[in-house]
Amino acid sequence: MDIKQFCDTDRQPGRLMVWRVSVPDPVSWRPDPRRPSHVQEDHLRFAHDGRPGWLGTAFDLPGEFNSAALAKSILGWVDRHEALRSRLVKDGSAIRRATIDPGAAALEKTVVGDCADPDEIAQLLEELFDAETKPLSWPAYVFVTITRPTSTSLILACDHSVSDAYSIALVPYEIHELYTAAILGVAPELAPVSSYLDHAESERERLSDLTDDHPAIAHWRELIAANGGQLPDFPLPLGAPEGTLQRTGRMWLLDAAQASEFDRGCRSQGGNATTGLFACLALAGKTLANQQEFLAVAPFHTRYDLRSMRSVGWYVGMSPVSFRLAGTLPQLLRAARLELKRAKKTAQVPFPKAMELLGTALRDRFMVSYMDNRTVPGSDLWPQWRTRFLISRSSDACETYLWISRWQDGISVHFRHPGSALARTAVDDYLAEVAAHAHFISRAGPLPRLSN
Numbered sequence: 001m002d003i004k005q006f007c008d009t010d011r012q013p014g015r016l017m018v019w020r021v022s023v024p025d026p027v028s029w030r031p032d033p034r035r036p037s038h039v040q041e042d043h044l045r046f047a048h049d050g051r052p053g054w055l056g057t058a059f060d061l062p063g064e065f066n067s068a069a070l071a072k073s074i075l076g077w078v079d080r081h082e083a084l085r086s087r088l089v090k091d092g093s094a095i096r097r098a099t100i101d102p103g104a105a106a107l108e109k110t111v112v113g114d115c116a117d118p119d120e121i122a123q124l125l126e127e128l129f130d131a132e133t134k135p136l137s138w139p140a141y142v143f144v145t146i147t148r149p150t151s152t153s154l155i156l157a158c159d160h161s162v163s164d165a166y167s168i169a170l171v172p173y174e175i176h177e178l179y180t181a182a183i184l185g186v187a188p189e190l191a192p193v194s195s196y197l198d199h200a201e202s203e204r205e206r207l208s209d210l211t212d213d214h215p216a217i218a219h220w221r222e223l224i225a226a227n228g229g230q231l232p233d234f235p236l237p238l239g240a241p242e243g244t245l246q247r248t249g250r251m252w253l254l255d256a257a258q259a260s261e262f263d264r265g266c267r268s269q270g271g272n273a274t275t276g277l278f279a280c281l282a283l284a285g286k287t288l289a290n291q292q293e294f295l296a297v298a299p300f301h302t303r304y305d306l307r308s309m310r311s312v313g314w315y316v317g318m319s320p321v322s323f324r325l326a327g328t329l330p331q332l333l334r335a336a337r338l339e340l341k342r343a344k345k346t347a348q349v350p351f352p353k354a355m356e357l358l359g360t361a362l363r364d365r366f367m368v369s370y371m372d373n374r375t376v377p378g379s380d381l382w383p384q385w386r387t388r389f390l391i392s393r394s395s396d397a398c399e400t401y402l403w404i405s406r407w408q409d410g411i412s413v414h415f416r417h418p419g420s421a422l423a424r425t426a427v428d429d430y431l432a433e434v435a436a437h438a439h440f441i442s443r444a445g446p447l448p449r450l451s452n
Contacts, residue, residue, distance in 0.1 A: 013116030037200035038350035056390035073178035087138035173378025196313025223320035240418030262442035271333030317347030
């Protein structure tokens with residue numbers, strides 16, 4: 001959801017404080033030869049356009065607010081993840097890195113004041129996050145607390161160059177562990193993590209000899225050829241002029257029981273929940289736009305070991321996902337399964353590198369993401385912590401993004417699309433059709449309504 005939706009949900013007044021990480025001693029910064037990842041470099045090269053690109057989370061802290069414990073937990077989080085202690089700077093056409101060691105960061109707290117109006121809080125937070133999460137500034141992340149007599153909310157915003165959505169999903173659990181340990185005066189029980197900086201350098205070395213005859217490049221070439229030389233658009237017309245502020249929202253496709261039935265229904269036909277959801281997307285495109293082939297791009301994580309599964313960084317690769325609509329559900333699920341298996345391999349080659357080898361600069365316009373949040377540490381406690389996930393606003397006439405997530409209480413889809421009336425109707429109709437097919441497979445009840 002966006003900041004306004006979060007503030008409308010949490011309408012309690014409170015005192016706002018901003019928490020900024022700093023480095024008191026500039027000598028602490030040391031040159032670091034490890035290069036940025038391909039996705040970081042691409043993100044930084046377009047940072048001049050000024051468009052916000054942050055991800056965020058908001059959640060409650062337990063008991064009476066303890067300022068000293070929160071300070072210790074934030075600095076502990078920074079010390080734990082090397083990506084948070086490293087900065088990238090443009091030097092002509094080059095991008096150079098500098099890094100600080102654990103323990104070199106400090107924390108500065110600023111009291112903003114007491115706020116009661118949710119619109120005022122939303123505007124303040126959005127302006128703050130837009131201003132302080134720039135990829136070429138350090139830190140590209142900032143914390144805010146809203147303290148009230150009976151509860152405290154902690155809100156983090158972080159530029160995409162530092163973090164992906166899974167990294168953000170790790171934050172509530174890690175901060176809770178660090179905060180509780182600080183209050184009790186014990187060591188936090190968090191497993192060691194690897195460094196995203198090492199991952200980025202390893203990726204560079206692995207791809208140094210990549211050529212355009214690699215299977216991943218062929219996969220991209222096929223998608224582009226099948227789509228008239230472009231990457232896929234949303235199946236229906238959007239009618240949005242440039243600069244249109246995008247609409248964001250969320251829809252529940254299935255509740256917990258229905259999601260289990262959907263999973264069982266897919267497995268009985270040779271698939272699973274993931275392939276079933278992509279099958280439903282494909283069927284929606286056929287019903288509404290007579291598409292005979294599903295065409296989109298999708299992100300896949302590039303976390304290859306246990307330590308990277310708890311690391312903060314941008315561990316994501318993009319891949320084509322395209323498959324023909326088959327005559328039966330088992331055939332369609334099989335087609336989706338084979339394509340997703342291929343896509344996971346393709347995603348190991350970063351999107352900017354693939355476009356470079358293809359000699360083009362295409363952009364993704366229709367993206368579909370799937371993530372099973374039930375495996376994220378602490379996810380079973382998210383309702384108790386009133387956890388929310390946030391994303392910066394966007395003005396774009398082309399991008400339609402769907403983030404499908406499985407939670408403890410069901411399957412939902414967050415969406416972002418151009419803000420025209422035509423696009424609103426098109427996306428609402430499409431998601432309703434996806435839900436209809438999912439309910440048919442799960443043999444569930446009435447369809448849910450969209451929420452703005």
